[in-house]
Every structure is written in C-alpha cells, then in structure tokens.
Amino acid sequence: MTWGNGQMKPSLLLNATFEPIGVISWRKAIILSFLGKAEVISAYHQVVHSISSSINLPAVLRLTRYVKYRRQEVKFTRRNIYIRDKYRCQYCGKVFEPKDLTYDHVIPRSRGGKTTWTNVVTCCHTCNRKKGGRTPKEAGMQLLNQPKEPHWHPMIHFSMDTQQIPAPWLDYLIWHPAYNPPETSFGIDSED
Numbered sequence: 001m002t003w004g005n006g007q008m009k010p011s012l013l014l015n016a017t018f019e020p021i022g023v024i025s026w027r028k029a030i031i032l033s034f035l036g037k038a039e040v041i042s043a044y045h046q047v048v049h050s051i052s053s054s055i056n057l058p059a060v061l062r063l064t065r066y067v068k069y070r071r072q073e074v075k076f077t078r079r080n081i082y083i084r085d086k087y088r089c090q091y092c093g094k095v096f097e098p099k100d101l102t103y104d105h106v107i108p109r110s111r112g113g114k115t116t117w118t119n120v121v122t123c124c125h126t127c128n129r130k131k132g133g134r135t136p137k138e139a140g141m142q143l144l145n146q147p148k149e150p151h152w153h154p155m156i157h158f159s160m161d162t163q164q165i166p167a168p169w170l171d172y173l174i175w176h177p178a179y180n181p182p183e184t185s186f187g188i189d190s191e192d
C-alpha cells in the first residue's frame with residue numbers, strides 16, 4: 001500500500017447511538033470499516049491507495065453494534081475546566097490559548113464560594129482582573145453558561161486545540177445542547 005501525502009488525521013468513533021466514544025487512528029478506522037464493525041459516516045478528502053482500490057480516509061465512523069461503556073467521572077483540574085468551557089472565557093466569550101487563561105470562582109472564595117465544577121469557570125486574565133473579588137452581578141458581568149459538572153471523558157474533548165478538530169467531527173461533538181456531550185469511555189481497543 002502507498003499512503004497519501006501529509007499528516008493522516010485521526011478518526012472520530014461513534015457508538016451505534018451516534019454518541020462519540022473515542023478517537024482512533026486512521027489505520028484502525030480502516031480496519032474497523034473493512035471488517036464491517038463500523039460504517040463510515042463522513043470521510044476526508046485525503047485518499048489512501050492500495051493496489052486494487054483507493055478509499056477516502058474515514059473522518060467519522062459509527063459502530064454497527066452498540067458498545068456498552070462505563071460512565072467516568074471527570075477529574076477536577078484546571079485543564080479539564082478549560083476543556084469543558086472549550087477554552088472560551090465565560091465572561092467575554094473569546095477563545096484563548098491555555099497560557100492566556102485562568103479560572104474564576106463565580107462566587108468568590110472570600111464569600112464562601114467553593115472550588116467545584118459548579119463554581120469555577122474558564123476566564124481570561126483581563127476579565128479576571130475586571131471581576132476581582134466580586135460576584136458577576138456586582139461586577140456587571142454575565143456568564144455565558146451556568147457551569148456544570150461534565151460527565152464525558154476529557155481525553156475525547158480534546159487533547160487537541162479546538163481549532164485543530166477536524167470539521168467533519170463537529171456535528172457529532174456538539175450534538176448536545178449546553179455543552180453537555182455524552183458520557184464516554186474507551187472500551188474499543190479490547191474489542192479487536
């Protein structure tokens with residue numbers, strides 16, 4: 001086999017119910033598709049050639065059979081807060097690089113605000129300074145979203161920069177309203 005030029009993009013794997021359950025390599029995507037374990041829902045323009053045929057690299061695949069998965073709690077970390085909030089300052093709404101972000105206690109700690117999923121949001125330095133030790137109402141600032149505890153696996157959402165997420169995936173990643181993607185875990189590797 002000969003492979004196309006350029007970097008091979010990974011594929012997004014969906015459960016039979018269309019819920020995202022993992023990111024897999026393009027090789028694995030082709031194997032799953034070839035074995036009939038998954039159907040290709042969306043493909044990249046990039047083509048892989050074999051002697052007898054050429055196929056477009058799968059961008060999104062859906063498993064033909066439903067795979068049970070365990071719900072996993074998302075660890076409460078700065079990084080996961082950014083991922084939950086899609087690297088978007090929850091006050092001004094702009095997207096930043098991680099180095100330009102911090103987190104904000106919605107109800108300030110000095111007022112008894114807890115360091116929890118429901119009281120901590122992604123915030124840019126400018127908004128953080130502007131808000132200071134005040135509540136959003138006192139500071140005249142409004143939250144984009146009410147912060148919630150996420151129930152997805154953060155590895156899927158994403159170790160990539162949001163800008164690097166392949167376009168064909170977007171329909172399947174933002175399929176739930178209010179930043180509430182489905183609960184996910186990896187159970188696919190053991191299936192081969």
Ligand SMILES: [Zn+2]
Pocket residue numbers: 089090091092093094123124125126127128
């Ligand atoms: Zn901001």
